[in-house]
Amino acid sequence: MLLMPESCWQWQYNESHGVLGITLGSELEFLTPYKPKTLIPDALGQLEFSVEHARYYIDLLDSLSKRLSLPDAFLVQLALNATAACFLQKPQMPKSWFFESSDVCVYSEPGKLFNLKCHGERLLVLVVETNLQASTVMMLDHEYMLSDVKSLQKFETIKVMHDRLFALRAQQQIVAA
Structure with a gap:
């Protein structure tokens, strides 16, 4: 319920x-x-x-x-x-440099799910807020080390430019985050 x-x-x-x-x-x-x-x-x-x-x-x-x-x-x-x-939450500046660029243009809106790619791995994120150039996304996967000193925890948010958002693959079925 x-x-x-x-x-x-x-x-x-x-x-x-x-x-x-x-x-x-x-x-x-x-x-x-x-x-x-x-x-x-x-x-x-x-x-x-x-x-x-x-x-x-x-x-x-x-x-x-x-x-x-x-x-x-x-x-x-x-x-x-x-x-x-x-x-x-306080407004954030984009931190897109942690993530790979996508060559596909996506439409972002709150509630949509995307992947971010970092070091060749896909991270599942939920769009929380969006504007013309960037989206604030919430991490749905467990902790991930973005760099030697920066990690992203489950439910933590990060703002990224739209060109970092990868559409979910059509055959991918999400059972648990």
Whole structure:
């Protein structure tokens, strides 16, 4: 069963875990992996889960449930993390140099899945936010070392130019991220 937004939902920085959370009722809290250095100042207190956040979350759940064969709990986790990243993370500059260029032009929109290529390996990412030249994407694979000093963790976001996004192969079926 997919979790639908309610009026009691509220973003709240969780001091004890040092990450952004969302209270989903009196006894349920979901913790994102996002730490203070990546968050906008408003995210470090209490903030309502707005109508705009709810619309984005529901649209993303709908899109993901059509594209992925995953348990509902994981789809909710993806959608909540993406919503937090879209609305409560600081803007990023593109870091495309970590990834190989694609020779195919792609259409990017929130909820679409792509691969990034790094050192010949494909990394599965979800588009969280997009503009004319670049997209902020969320890592769906487990940790990957981009360089000797930089890694990308599961659910971490990175902004890349569109020419770094590779369309998923048609025969590729996604069963788990």
